[in-house]
Amino acid sequence: MVRESRPCWTQKWRCLLLGLLLVLIVGAVAVLAAVALARGGRPPAELPQWKGRGSTAHLKEILLGRCFAYAGLLRPELRKDCLKIWNAFQNAFISKNPCNITEQDYQPLMALAAHPIPCNKTLLWSKTNELAHRYTKVRGDLLTLEDTLLGYMADGLMWCGSPSSPEMNYQSCPHWLECANNPNSVYWKMASRIFAEAACGVVHVMLNGSISQPFGNSSIFGSVEVHRLNPKRVHLMKVWVIHNLGVQSSDSCSKSSIKELKSILEGRNIGFSCEGDHRAVQLIQCVGNPEEPACRAC
Template sequence: MPFQNSSTRRARHKWIWAGVMVLLVVLVVIALVAVLRPGRKENSGSEDLQWKGEGTTEHLQEIILGRCYNYILTVNPGLRDTDCLKIWGMFQNAFMHKDPCSMTEEDYQPLMDLSSYSIPCNKSLFWSKTNDLVHRYTKANHNFLTLEDTLLGYIADGLSWCGNPSNLGVNYKSCPKWTECESNPSTIYWKMASKMFAEAACGTVQVMLNGSIEAGAFRNSSILGSVEMVNLNPDKVFKVQIWLMHDIDGPQSEFCTGRSITKLKEMLESRRISVSCTDDYRPVQLLQCTNNPDHSTCSICS
């Protein structure tokens, strides 16, 4: 019996020591993981990084593919041979798994090259602060095209997207606004698409502006001012027609003789492009009247 008791005690001690060693090994492994994997910790934190803008649109892939197929099959059948799967692949490769404040033009260049296009002369219509009105007009009058009526504009209009360096690759919670960092996926995309749209313009082009904005209808810092107007080719564009629209029931803050319009005229004329301006271009104003037909401005005899 004494022999059995001694053996039992030794066995119990072995199991205790074995348990202690296993516990120590586990604790050491946990400590090493915490110390040696800072990159994973940062990536995990980036998933929760909060920006001020709306996060990536849910089902972004399905939306862009659907819009692409609709565009090449019904909106512009002349582009029927366009590879929409390739366009989506280049689109996602441009921003996924990347810092959303470190985007460059090189990221989108393959997509821009694949989606290059030509626009018939006299059909280009640019705009600023007239989003709803200008697109109601192009839907009613097919003689003009905005950027959003091209393939690049059509597939991305109204959407939000940005990458995340984490394994997920996409940030669905929030994306940076231009005021947080200018080199974000959306801003770079729209600046490049706007530049292409301006470079493709020829003949007479139209610009629809909002004369009810107190700060002025035209801003040099806007995409219209900093990208589109400066990239019109004077050898192809000989005239710009400005349509300065006012809200029917809203303030009339600026007219064609206003300060910001004068700046736009001077900018264009210095590049050998002639300019004309019309307050409340009547065909567009009549479209405004569909929402307020009894207003005195909408009278046929006015």
């Protein structure tokens, strides 16, 4: 009888062990599920919707590529660490309220990317974006902000984050006028200030004579750059008021907005000169429009 009872007891122990193992497995799954939920298993918070376009796709790759191209090919003597520059760039806005960005957020980036600007080489512009950069590419004797590392890297890009996410917001970002302290406006105003403060000698500016007010106080040129020129380093501003080809031009140098610019500069002890349709700029316009009457003399 003893030999017949052993299989029965063995079967009972097996059932008991299997039941205990099942309880342990169920408990472990429950614990893991609870931990996962506590650590972020909840669905991510919905990102806010802004009026501007979202962060540029592949922003990291684009910005790093431009940095390597600028520091490695265009200006290899600068010896810039592009990986450090990228980290400083993203740290300025990632996981932060995109309407509460400050100059302090960008200060490490500006320090890493800054470099000297030669005297008499500064070209400022307002409402002449495309033409100003065509000029610097062809002539090569002047530099816009976009010809510096800070401008070259970020030109045409968009970026922002959200305090509820460690990632960039690719859906939407604050429009330039939607809130004053958004990542793009703070970046460009700060970079423009640094660019203007570094100017020395003669500073050139290209303005659009085909609009009613070539000089505007609300532009970055009017609100930031003009007031950040150092009178101890800059002695003259040469203003070029450029008209679109095929549009009847007027003496834009006598317009009230240009007179206002002259008054601001003279009040800061900076000399002023103005020229309408600077010939070298007009020749660049004529490259794409050779049949225009203004170009036929060429």
